Amino acid sequence: MTRYEIGKAKDKDLSASMEAMKRAAALARKAAMQTDTAIVVVKDKKLVRVTAEQLRNKSGA
Template sequence: MNKEDISKAKNPDLRASLAALERAAQSARFVAIQTNTSVVLVENGKMIKLSAEQLRQEVCKR
């Protein structure tokens, strides 16, 4: 499923799941910055490690 499919799902829990995952990801980034730890992501099938400093720079860009 992609974002559009999920947003049109009949099940309300499934529709809300994308927003919940986005909130969880943001919370994980915030905790990583506070604790000066890294976050590991998978983008396009490749594992990426973002340091707390990289996350701070990402936040400053916004």
């Protein structure tokens, strides 16, 4: 399913799942910055390691 299809789903849990994933990702980034650890994300279908320092620079923290 695409993001659009998930957002328009009739199942309330499924339609809310995209926002829940966004909140979880934000919490993971916050925890990584607090603990000075890296996270791994998918970018252009490739796994990319993002360090805590890179996260801080992106967020302006």
